[in-house]
Amino acid sequence: MHVTGLECVHCGRTYSTAEADYYCPACGYHEGILNVLYDYDAVGKELNAAALAGNRNLSMWRYLPLLPISAPELIPRLQAGWTPLYEAPRLAAELGVARCWIKDEGRNPTASFKDRASSVGVVKALEMKASRITCASTGNAASSLAGFAAAAGLPAAIFVPVRAPQAKVAQLLVYGAQVFSVEGTYDQAWELCMKAAAQFGWYNRNCAINPYLIEGKKTVSLELAEQFMALGQDTVPDWVVVAVGDGCTIGGVWKGIKEMHRLGLLPRLPRILGVQAEGCQPFVAAWRNRAGLTPCAANTLADSIAVGHPRNFAKGMRAVTESGGAFISVPDEEILESIPLLARKGGVFGEPAGVAGAAGIRQAAASGIIGRAETVALIVTGNGLKDTQSAIRAAGRPVCIRPEIEEVQRAVSAGAAA
Amino acid sequence: MHVTGLECVHCGRTYSTAEADYYCPACGYHEGILNVLYDYDAVGKELNAAALAGNRNLSMWRYLPLLPISAPELIPRLQAGWTPLYEAPRLAAELGVARCWIKDEGRNPTASFKDRASSVGVVKALEMKASRITCASTGNAASSLAGFAAAAGLPAAIFVPVRAPQAKVAQLLVYGAQVFSVEGTYDQAWELCMKAAAQFGWYNRNCAINPYLIEGKKTVSLELAEQFMALGQDTVPDWVVVAVGDGCTIGGVWKGIKEMHRLGLLPRLPRILGVQAEGCQPFVAAWRNRAGLTPCAANTLADSIAVGHPRNFAKGMRAVTESGGAFISVPDEEILESIPLLARKGGVFGEPAGVAGAAGIRQAAASGIIGRAETVALIVTGNGLKDTQSAIRAAGRPVCIRPEIEEVQRAVSAGAAA
Numbered sequence: 001m002h003v004t005g006l007e008c009v010h011c012g013r014t015y016s017t018a019e020a021d022y023y024c025p026a027c028g029y030h031e032g033i034l035n036v037l038y039d040y041d042a043v044g045k046e047l048n049a050a051a052l053a054g055n056r057n058l059s060m061w062r063y064l065p066l067l068p069i070s071a072p073e074l075i076p077r078l079q080a081g082w083t084p085l086y087e088a089p090r091l092a093a094e095l096g097v098a099r100c101w102i103k104d105e106g107r108n109p110t111a112s113f114k115d116r117a118s119s120v121g122v123v124k125a126l127e128m129k130a131s132r133i134t135c136a137s138t139g140n141a142a143s144s145l146a147g148f149a150a151a152a153g154l155p156a157a158i159f160v161p162v163r164a165p166q167a168k169v170a171q172l173l174v175y176g177a178q179v180f181s182v183e184g185t186y187d188q189a190w191e192l193c194m195k196a197a198a199q200f201g202w203y204n205r206n207c208a209i210n211p212y213l214i215e216g217k218k219t220v221s222l223e224l225a226e227q228f229m230a231l232g233q234d235t236v237p238d239w240v241v242v243a244v245g246d247g248c249t250i251g252g253v254w255k256g257i258k259e260m261h262r263l264g265l266l267p268r269l270p271r272i273l274g275v276q277a278e279g280c281q282p283f284v285a286a287w288r289n290r291a292g293l294t295p296c297a298a299n300t301l302a303d304s305i306a307v308g309h310p311r312n313f314a315k316g317m318r319a320v321t322e323s324g325g326a327f328i329s330v331p332d333e334e335i336l337e338s339i340p341l342l343a344r345k346g347g348v349f350g351e352p353a354g355v356a357g358a359a360g361i362r363q364a365a366a367s368g369i370i371g372r373a374e375t376v377a378l379i380v381t382g383n384g385l386k387d388t389q390s391a392i393r394a395a396g397r398p399v400c401i402r403p404e405i406e407e408v409q410r411a412v413s414a415g416a417a418a
Numbered sequence: 419m420h421v422t423g424l425e426c427v428h429c430g431r432t433y434s435t436a437e438a439d440y441y442c443p444a445c446g447y448h449e450g451i452l453n454v455l456y457d458y459d460a461v462g463k464e465l466n467a468a469a470l471a472g473n474r475n476l477s478m479w480r481y482l483p484l485l486p487i488s489a490p491e492l493i494p495r496l497q498a499g500w501t502p503l504y505e506a507p508r509l510a511a512e513l514g515v516a517r518c519w520i521k522d523e524g525r526n527p528t529a530s531f532k533d534r535a536s537s538v539g540v541v542k543a544l545e546m547k548a549s550r551i552t553c554a555s556t557g558n559a560a561s562s563l564a565g566f567a568a569a570a571g572l573p574a575a576i577f578v579p580v581r582a583p584q585a586k587v588a589q590l591l592v593y594g595a596q597v598f599s600v601e602g603t604y605d606q607a608w609e610l611c612m613k614a615a616a617q618f619g620w621y622n623r624n625c626a627i628n629p630y631l632i633e634g635k636k637t638v639s640l641e642l643a644e645q646f647m648a649l650g651q652d653t654v655p656d657w658v659v660v661a662v663g664d665g666c667t668i669g670g671v672w673k674g675i676k677e678m679h680r681l682g683l684l685p686r687l688p689r690i691l692g693v694q695a696e697g698c699q700p701f702v703a704a705w706r707n708r709a710g711l712t713p714c715a716a717n718t719l720a721d722s723i724a725v726g727h728p729r730n731f732a733k734g735m736r737a738v739t740e741s742g743g744a745f746i747s748v749p750d751e752e753i754l755e756s757i758p759l760l761a762r763k764g765g766v767f768g769e770p771a772g773v774a775g776a777a778g779i780r781q782a783a784a785s786g787i788i789g790r791a792e793t794v795a796l797i798v799t800g801n802g803l804k805d806t807q808s809a810i811r812a813a814g815r816p817v818c819i820r821p822e823i824e825e826v827q828r829a830v831s832a833g834a835a836a
Binding site: 077078104157169178189339347395396399400405409 | 476494495496497502504505508522525527528529565566568569571575578580584585587588589590591592593594596597598599600601602606607609610613614617618757758761762763764765766767801802803804806809810812813814815816817818819820821822823825826827829830
């Protein structure tokens, strides 16, 4: 393991991994988020172009030298990461950019990006011989943790807001997690989970306060860098686009990009576009006003990014400011419209938060934030099967017919192609 | 392309690929199912252990020399196949077998095994410059075709029975297919689709009568062979287990196994266990009675195998008889119970038909069909997110609590672990 320590993003103090479990003891968990530090010279000796070319591990664990794991034998069997990257020329034309690639994170074991974080979380819990692992989640982190905990045979206790979509809750129960459906918001579920973890000594997988989780998330960018370099150095996109809730995902995306650049495996740094829903845009507000965080209400159907009080504001904001990128917000109607758009033009069915980035690209291109000659990589963070209610709202209902050829004939003549 | 011709499974006549599109002109589509023939000597020069070891294509298309495609540039971008194979020791112990592996087909682009067939179907339609592609389906073939047609920019017309699960219908609509929800059974939807294909000149993707589709399906076995050989020759399982509806999937599974054996890439032939639901078991009945097909009603919640009139009876029956395997049926309650069992002991969330094989293994082991010292590979054909209603029936509902730590304490004290 090449981890050299943990650094507080607020006060800058550094700690050994033995000195701090989750957050900076001096700053507390609201501010004292820790960043994992590595000996990049040592990492580079193991993680370089030659080593990657010969690496047959087709999961996020191909980047083991850049992950904070000391016991790789504990890695669960479920194969997270190494998701496909598709170029989507018809989608690029629709969105108004020169080229567009889709990174389909819905292909992960429990059908979302969060599997990258959960697989690290479960290994850390096993390393610490925890009796149980817990998290609070709008849905995807929860179902992901439930799946990876089941694969590892580790009990899990999970807190979700009552409005989490049914498919995600079904996943939790099927995987055998103890599920607390909290009558309140995600923010209330999060605070309750923090208390429970402290009181019962459960391993805390909450991404914002557990510095190791974002290390799993960053692997999406390690893959993006490797996949684009395989396509040719000139394909490295101008922008990487992702929806933003807690700030952990966008923070991880940016950390991974910087690390591949530092290791000489990515020739230039893309900018980051963070996309929020209009009904819940604390990052956009803070970025526009050059101000700190003001928690707000969470009014959006994109449940995965319905986070009024982002727990990783510091890392989320840094991703956009350091990269020279932007935050943007889009109305729910445009998020809904993006579900069939992405499916029909790009072949990928994403959940609302997963496709929100497409709506963001369109708006950023229209407003000149992204130039028409620029290229984008869109991270679709969750599978559309996670929320079919929203999909049906977006795409309508089928034509019902009796089993008679005349009825087909009538529909065809009417030009009823969907 | 190493295809040498098409052979009727009923009368044995052979045709060139120019002489027959779909079924044997002499026998008609009820009986005259065609089998694709290859020049295996020519195939073996391109597809061998050395070539596979150096092949970086991580999709079903790594087996291109064994696929009936003349225009590989038309292959859609969506990455089908090369799904993970997991060993599940805790599941093996539960089911009563020595070792058990899970092939997770829910990881395909539209979350089912059918993507292997649809990707071939779309290429064939494009090769023939068809204006539209059509199929009838209980759900998965439909959503799969819709996704691959969208990725290729090819219009699709799809016939589903009204009771197809909502998630699958949502996929169809999102991908932009023209959907006919037929007030009747799958069998009626199938006949209607056949008529429409003939009348409107649409390319017919129905697996039973289109000989090329099963060629896509067989790739699951090409992968199984390669994956087991990578684990070591002694891991090749005694049994390969799969749920059975139309008979196409099990037929494809067996064809792929035989081909890898013939090419010298698999040292011995596993037996095939075909699993049906008790409420719809025409294969089991015919196999037990050593009789022909008697179509029956379809009463099972496992919608993907609710096929009372299997359209590929010949290939399905042959898979079991040639391999020295067995057919078995399981009640719906055992199928439902297998959803959480597979998720908790194996880490894979499957749809009812996808997990039916697990129930079949347990019963086959209990009745001595599978020996306690024998090993099995279970093909989980569809993702559980395709049918969350059944999952919730199987796994229950979560505990609702107010956001107060006392409520968590109470649940923990009550030992309310799910």
